[in-house]
Structure formats: structure tokens, C-alpha cells
Amino acid sequence: MSTNPQPDQPLDQYRRGFLKKLGLVGGAAAATTLPAVGHPAWGGSTLGDAVGDFFQSHYKRMDPEEIEAALGRIERRAKKRLGVEIQVANTPPIPGVVFGYAINISKCQGYRRCVTACVEENNQGRDSQVQYIRVLQMDKGGMNLETSEHYYAPETVPVDGKFYLPVQCQQCDDPPCVKACPVQATWMEPDGIVVIDYNWCIGCRYCMAACPYWARHFNWSEPQIPAEALNPVTHYLGNRPRPRGVVEKCTFCIQRTRLGRQPACQEACPTGARVFGNLLDPDSEIRYVLENKTVFRLKEDLGTEPKFWYYTDV
Amino acid sequence: MPGSNTRSGVTRWPWALILLLIGALPASFAQAPEAAPPAGPGFSVLTRQDNLVYYPCMHCHQALKTNASPRPLYAPHLREQPHGGGTFWCLTCHAAEDRNQLSLLTGDQVGFDDAYKVCAQCHAPRARDWRHGGHGKRVGNWQGERTILGCPQCHNPHDPVLVPSPPDPAPPVRIGFPPPSERTVKHHTVWDTLQHDQNGKDAP
Known part of the structure; x- marks a missing residue:
């Protein structure tokens, strides 16, 4: 297979073939390399947790439910990745204490x-x-x-x-x-x-x-x-x-x-x-x-x- | 001007000012406030008596006659008593009749858990710091009920100076760096340069 357009080949056919091959190669590469990364897929999280992590807001902007969800994600991730049950707290500051x-x-x-x-x-x-x-x-x-x-x-x-x-x-x-x-x-x-x-x-x-x-x-x-x-x-x-x-x-x-x-x-x-x-x-x-x-x-x-x-x- | 009037008053009657000052001196001495320590929070001392190996002492001492004369002692007692450089004998701190107790200089007796009262008789500033938290170790929580270690928990009462002991391991050296002893650069620091400028001679 030649990589250059042949004189008798229309350009749009060449282009279609090229894109097809590119898609095949890309898919194969993705299929072979992704599981080979050191950590499990999504860095040891489920897809839902990975998405949740990605869209997690700043600590001070999160409401209590969002913080609770964030703590849960950290605990699940530690369990999956390190095999340890951890408790992540969000203890607030004590009033009147510096x-x-x-x-x-x-x-x-x-x-x-x-x-x-x-x-x-x-x-x-x-x-x-x-x-x-x-x-x-x-x-x-x-x-x-x-x-x-x-x-x-x-x-x-x-x-x-x-x-x-x-x-x-x-x-x-x-x-x-x-x-x-x-x-x-x-x-x-x-x-x-x-x-x-x-x-x-x-x-x-x-x-x-x-x-x-x-x-x-x-x-x-x-x-x-x-x-x-x-x-x-x-x-x-x-x-x-x-x-x-x-x-x-x-x-x-x-x-x-x-x-x-x-x-x-x-x-x-x-x-x-x-x-x-x-x-x-x-x-x-x-x-x-x-x-x-x-x-x-x-x-x-x-x-x-x-x-x-x-x-x-x- | 009022200001010039005042100044001329002082120059005209300097002896009055001196008299006033002399009169005020004793008063100021009397009022010089003794820096009273603030009333510290309550505390409890970690008990130690139950951990003492030979306690109660009267197990043996009830059968022994009290001998108040200083002499070399044998096991289980210490042979020497470095604390105080030879000025103390056992009965300075231990009660002569009831060996389960310590004795204060006033003649009162306290238990081994209250040994800090014996120490505080001589080490008053240290005892004040200890009572308020500037000396000694607190255990448990940083707030609320305060539990602290008594003096003998850290200091051997018969030889109170702490002995040197090995430190925990040094921090790891960054990968690829030589060990710190080899990379210590003997350069002139800013400090040395300043001293050189001031002294006009080379820093060591």
C-alpha cells in the first residue's frame, strides 16, 4: 500500500481510505496501551468517580452534599487503589479557637x-x-x-x-x-x-x-x-x-x-x-x-x- | 506662654522637685507590683507510684532501724547520689519514719505521686513554669482537663540531668544527590562577609 496518492486514484478516495486506516490504527493503539498504564483505569476510580473528581469544585464553594460526595470518592479510591479502609472527615473549626x-x-x-x-x-x-x-x-x-x-x-x-x-x-x-x-x-x-x-x-x-x-x-x-x-x-x-x-x-x-x-x-x-x-x-x-x-x-x-x-x- | 511659665517654675524651684521625688520614692517602691503569676488552670499529675519497683518501701524499712548518718549504700539503693553535689542525704527528701512518703522541709509528708512539691522547694521558677505549662510535658488533649507529667517522670530525682540519646534517622537524601557530608560547600556566607567587612580580616 502506498502512502502517496496514485495518479489514477481520485483524491477523495485516497482521503477516505487514509481516514479509515487512521481510525483502525488509533483504535488499536487505544485498546492496547490504555490497560498497560501502571494504575487501573481512571486512576483506581470508577468512571462515575473519575467524572465526579473532574467536575469537583473548590472546597469553599461546595455545599455539604457535594463535600460528602467528595469524601466518599476519596474513601472509595483509597480502598480500590491502596486496599485500605480510610475515614475522611470534614471536621469544622472550633468556634473561638485560634x-x-x-x-x-x-x-x-x-x-x-x-x-x-x-x-x-x-x-x-x-x-x-x-x-x-x-x-x-x-x-x-x-x-x-x-x-x-x-x-x-x-x-x-x-x-x-x-x-x-x-x-x-x-x-x-x-x-x-x-x-x-x-x-x-x-x-x-x-x-x-x-x-x-x-x-x-x-x-x-x-x-x-x-x-x-x-x-x-x-x-x-x-x-x-x-x-x-x-x-x-x-x-x-x-x-x-x-x-x-x-x-x-x-x-x-x-x-x-x-x-x-x-x-x-x-x-x-x-x-x-x-x-x-x-x-x-x-x-x-x-x-x-x-x-x-x-x-x-x-x-x-x-x-x-x-x-x-x-x-x-x- | 504657658509652656515657658512651667519651665521657669521648675528652674526657680528645683529643690521642690527634688523633695517631691524623694517623697515619692518609698511610695513607688511599695507599689512596685510583684509580677504575680496568673492563676493557672487546674491540672492533674500522671500517677507513678504504682510503677515503682520497690514500692512500698516499708516492706523492708519497717524491720530496719533508721540510721540518719550519711554512708555508702548498697543495692537496691544507689551507691551515689549526684543530685545536689553531696549536700543531700536520703532523709532530706524521704520521710525518716514512714519511708512510703516524702518529706517537705516544713516537716509535712507527701506521697510519691506529689513528688513535684518536694522539687518545687528549691526549683521555684521551674516549678512555676511547669505548673502553668511552660515546662514539662502535657499528655492527652490540648484542651480541657490538663494532665501533665510529674518531675520524676522525666528526671531521675537522684541524678536529674538528662543523658544524651540517639536521634531518629536523618531525612533521606534526594535521589541523584551526593550525601550531605560531601556536598557541604565551605563558602563564605553573607554572615561571614559582613563580619569580614566589620573586622577587616578574613572570616574563619
Whole structure:
């Protein structure tokens, strides 16, 4: 069969034949290649769920029924794709609560227990580099972040002459990441937590460039978590299984703290260096620390108003 | 002008001003408010007495005569008591007659679950922080009923300094990157440059 029109062949016949062949080839290609993609068809969803995901609106624009449907889709997808029964909650913020965090850097010994607990609680990929908490090993007598080391691995900590500065999302009250997002996929909730709608995020990573604390992380690949290690208690804005190509961040363990539980990092800290509570409650521990201890905020001069303080015993 | 009148008044009667200040001094001392700690929320301390291996102590001590003289001790007691650098003896904190109790300096006795009251006698600022949440570990919820760990849950009362322990593994290195020890660049940071400019000599 020749690919060029023959001199005795009318052009419309050639064209018809060409289109026919094209359709055959295309159909065959579609039939052979589609099932060969790594994940089941529609990314592990039914066709209805895939369509529902595609037409899902912004979190703040969805009415309760639409959110309920979205939660169901996430649960079914996790069941089909990871084989785990998860519960995705949509717990609303507690009225009259704004969360604040304080860390006693005199007490932090650099054990990294918070990092481990955070990864397990928030379903971060075990193979990726995504860790919400970065414990910086700093030289005593200065606050030079440039010479800090966060890959430190000595036999025992603390090392002489060093102190430890855990850095995570500072939940800024004037968050530059929110301003940078071109699609408003990230915003500050009424309880002060900056959250992301992973379904709305387009993965442009502008927010990562805007964040002065390196608190946002990009999923270059789909987070890989062993099925038995997946935390099934999740929140839509928090630790639900994330797709590839979205940004994620610390949410003060929104799935725990909105139920009154401590964040996983505070629960795991063996030294009690972490203080968490309601900034609006005058009797809370966080308010005692802010009013009675010498506190500072990281890169305060940038004016992002972090709701995250560091203090020392002195 | 009223302003110039006032100024001339002060220059004319400086001694009156000084007298006034001297008179006001004791008053200001008397009024200097002692920074009162805010009334903290109620709390409960995680119990520890049931986990003590040798408790109740009176199992043995009811048969033993109280010997108040400092001497080397043998198992199950510690041989040395580093806390206090040798100034303390057992009976500083443990009640002499009822060994199931601790004793305060006032002579009152408290149980092992209330050991924080013994510690607070010397470590008052730390105890105040602990009472209000600036020191020590809270367990359970961040709101509502507050349960905290007592001092001996973290600190060995006989040797309170925490010993160093191994950290959890370091973060993974991005695929394709050399290990961090090899890629640490020994460049002059902005900080070093600033110091160099100020000192006029090379930064280390």
C-alpha cells in the first residue's frame, strides 16, 4: 500500500481510505496501551468517580452534599487503589479557637521524634523527601540559619556546642504562600491553620517560592506508603492520601487538633519542649508562655506574623 | 506662654522637685507590683507510684532501724547520689519514719505521686513554669482537663540531668544527590562577609 496518492486514484478516495486506516490504527493503539498504564483505569476510580473528581469544585464553594460526595470518592479510591479502609472527615473549626505553637529551644534535644511521628501521622510518602518538620542543628551563640545542618546524624544528641531549632509551617497570620497562589487553592481557616485543597492545587509551586520557612513540599511522585502503615483517620484538608503533583504542608494535625487532641509532634516529643493551644484562651499554656517567657519568632522582620514562637528557659 | 511659665517654675524651684521625688520614692517602691503569676488552670499529675519497683518501701524499712548518718549504700539503693553535689542525704527528701512518703522541709509528708512539691522547694521558677505549662510535658488533649507529667517522670530525682540519646534517622537524601557530608560547600556566607567587612580580616 502506498502512502502517496496514485495518479489514477481520485483524491477523495485516497482521503477516505487514509481516514479509515487512521481510525483502525488509533483504535488499536487505544485498546492496547490504555490497560498497560501502571494504575487501573481512571486512576483506581470508577468512571462515575473519575467524572465526579473532574467536575469537583473548590472546597469553599461546595455545599455539604457535594463535600460528602467528595469524601466518599476519596474513601472509595483509597480502598480500590491502596486496599485500605480510610475515614475522611470534614471536621469544622472550633468556634473561638485560634491555634498557636511554641517550642522551648532550651529543651529541644534534637531527637527528631517529632519528625518520625509527623511522617506516620500525616501519610507522607516514605520514599520521598517530604517531611514537614526540619530540625536544624545550630551553632550555639548565633542564629545563622545558613550554617545550620539538618542532616545531622551523630551517635547521640545533643552535641556539645549545638542547639536544635525545629522548623515547620509557622501558620503565618499574613501568609505569603496564600497570596502567591494563582488559583486560591490555599487559604487560612478561621482557626488560623493554613490549608490546601489538594484537588484544586495545580502544582505550580509558587507558594513554595513564597514561603520563607521552606515549609511547603511538592509531591514529585505519588506518595508511596505501605498499606499497613497508612493512617486511616484523615481529614479532607489534612492527611488524606495525596495525588502526585500537588503541594502539601503541616496543618497542625488538623485531623487531630480539631477534635481536641494534641498534634502528633507534641505528643511524640519526649522532652515536653512543644507547647500547643488556643491563643484566645487566657488560661491556656501557650498564653502563659507568650506572656511570661522571652519568646521570638523566626524571620519576624518579614512581617508574615507567624503563629509559631520559640522561647528559652532563661 | 504657658509652656515657658512651667519651665521657669521648675528652674526657680528645683529643690521642690527634688523633695517631691524623694517623697515619692518609698511610695513607688511599695507599689512596685510583684509580677504575680496568673492563676493557672487546674491540672492533674500522671500517677507513678504504682510503677515503682520497690514500692512500698516499708516492706523492708519497717524491720530496719533508721540510721540518719550519711554512708555508702548498697543495692537496691544507689551507691551515689549526684543530685545536689553531696549536700543531700536520703532523709532530706524521704520521710525518716514512714519511708512510703516524702518529706517537705516544713516537716509535712507527701506521697510519691506529689513528688513535684518536694522539687518545687528549691526549683521555684521551674516549678512555676511547669505548673502553668511552660515546662514539662502535657499528655492527652490540648484542651480541657490538663494532665501533665510529674518531675520524676522525666528526671531521675537522684541524678536529674538528662543523658544524651540517639536521634531518629536523618531525612533521606534526594535521589541523584551526593550525601550531605560531601556536598557541604565551605563558602563564605553573607554572615561571614559582613563580619569580614566589620573586622577587616578574613572570616574563619
